[in-house]
Amino acid sequence: MKLIAKIDNFKNHAGIMKYLKNTSWLLADNVLKLIVGLFIGAWVARHLGPKDYGVFSYAASFVAMFGGIATLGLDSIVVRELVSKKHLNGEVIATTFILKVIGACIALLLLCAGLLLSDLSKEIRIIALFMGFSFIFQSVNVVRLYFQSIVKSKYFVMANVGSVIISAIVKISLILMDAPLIDFAKVFLFDAFTLSLFLMYFYIKKTNLKIIDYSFNTSLAKELLKDSWPLIFAAIASVIKLKLGQVMLGSLGSFEDVGYYAAASRLSELWFLIPVLLGSSIYPALIKAREVSPVLLKTRVLTITKVMLAFAIPFATIVSLLSEFAITLLFGDEFKEAGHYLAFQIWSGLPYVVLFAYSQVTYIEGMTKIHLYLAILSIVSIAIFNYWLIPLFGGIGAVYASLITALLGSCVMIILIEKDVKIFTKGAKYV
Template sequence: MLSKIRTLKNHQGFMRYFKNTSWLFGEKILRMVVGLFVGIWVARYLGPEQFGIFSYAQSFVGLFAAIATLGLDGIVVRELVKDENRTGELIGTAFWLKLIGAFLVLIILAIAVNFTSNDSYTNALVFIIASATIFQSFNVVDMFFQAKVLSKFVVYANIISLFVSSIVKVVLILNEASLVSFAWVVLFDSFVLAMGFLYFYLKNSTLSIKHLKFNKSTAVDLLKDSWPLILSGIVISIYMKIDQVMIKEMLNAEAVGQYAAAVRLSEAWYFIPMVISASLFPAIINAKKQSKALYYERLQKLYDLMVWLAIAIAIPMTFLSDWVINLLYGEAYHEAGGVLIVHIWAGVFVFLTVASGHFLIAENMIMKAFYRNALAVFFNIVLNIVLIAEYGIKGAAIATLISWIISGYIYDFLDKKIRFMFVQKTKSLIGYRAYLFLKHRKS
């Protein structure tokens, strides 16, 4: 074991990716701890009803927010890894495309709110929060540093934004601010993060702003590759947020607050597969250049890691859910415990879905990501209609769990071209490789 550790420490490629992943993990863990602490304080301060309205507004914006990204993130990182000489045109073109996408989101929202039962106050919250997508165009800097495996600069920007945001929220709570003030903080957060990205890019890149130019042919090429991801992103956004929107329409704002409290705790862990997959994405692509055997071996190891991490989170949260909710949110959120018991297990299939999504991008099977997510959304909406009416907010959690199983696991079996992924994921779920390891140790 010590010999292997020494070998890995001397392996430049491994250490490069390990340090990059460590930076990302450190930032996300800090964000989870600080964000949860402040977020829970906000939830306790607002109470279930106002927190429900706030969560609903964020969820409603979330239904359309994927349009602003235009599915470009993974595609741009892939192209930057392939050809560093195109960095200026790729980053510049992606920025302008994302900015156009952000304004498109605002136009769509202006139409969509007319089909809801929202009052003018709730709609005001929606548009304030939605305006943050304009500044999210600056996350093209994140793509640049991902491709360079230099995520520490992204971490710096995120930490600055996190602490500024947290201080502002605490000040608002201490001064008994209104709900709309917290919506303005969402917009302010996005602005601070954008300025942080811009600062670290200018400081650490040899390319100046004038080199980041929009290229029409590059834009067309990127959109040709990314349009399935746009559709998939929209579907995922609906998938992740429709439950809270439906709870508001079918029940009330307080029920949304109860449900959102549990979901915030459950989804707080979703950064883990995103960080690991994003950081290892370049390494997985490079493995394909060496051999298919190494490529699939790394993919299997990634699935194994995803499953065991998710289970390690789900088991204690299952037994401690009521205690955790009462400790963090207080007795006012007493219904959230039952939701958390169910919702936390969706994480197993969320982790697998995120990991396999990067494989689909690498193999240019982007439409399959859309198909599986569309199938899951269909089941999620249908199940929500039935189960929310029957079981309330716990029914929404059951619908989420079933739909993630369909998306992250069952769909692979239904598609012949990626059925091998179903086999790989099954091995991870049943601990097959752990069994082989223990068997080998005994022999």
């Protein structure tokens, strides 16, 4: 009876139900992306084979390393502003969009310069260029931030579902037509374009803001960039931790190694969606908890961390044990070697998944410089360990480098945060 009463209380609690509904939409979205992305992605990999899939992944990784610049590290900062300054939402959205367009143009120019100065093949340069133009369309991502701030992610989800379905149809058609590698690079750009159209449609349909409400605010832009500039480096470092291994493998190893690494990443990175899924609903709640009291924020962060730890370790263990079977089932016997990569690679995401709520404290408390320090540490660590371990162990050496960097970065993050905030330890501020 007590259980039924608690369930009824949950149902009658407007705030709880609001976040549960939002999370349910995000769960449905990510399940769809998981199923479609995994199986269609595996089918594309089978179609291309380890070498061409390695070339495709190498180009995508090279482009992604510039993608952090395009975001300007604004996302979490903007959500915070949209939650706390609802009366200025029009200015925040317009200012953020303009900043993101500028960031995208800078990222694209730097990408072009990088391609010209590199010794990459003509094929890889053309593929990377197609992918790079997606930066421009990603500026519309500010719409997702708005829906996240008002805990109505269902509109973003609906936009994403439309884009995913169209993308899947196009990719299946290309596979059936035995299309060449370059056509799949064009789809990469097409995906960004269609998602931006769907986002704009739902935003125009669901927002009550008028044209007059939108204006670029120079003071606001300076304020946003002041908070976000360390996060630009953090965003770059985050991508580097995931992608630099593939780029260095292309230089120190072979494109077959890149193909194996990318296939394993396709599976290991799936559970990175968990923080994205929960964070979109939980982050606004953590901001409001901090407004009530530091103690409430600490309690919520600790609860989420314990739950994630109880889930993450058994999950990583199961994936590690079944890694070769999972890779062979999805990608075929040609990618069997990738199973060994996955067995270790799955553990590199463990600290990120477990500590995702804990890391949000840095945004809430304005401690964004920590991400700059971690960015520098990650770049140095991943470069050194890849350079050392790839020649010794081949492709799996890049996996070892990623795992070491993840563990090292998490330890340093905890040390820096606990110095001032005290979530895991007793201290004056969050006791």
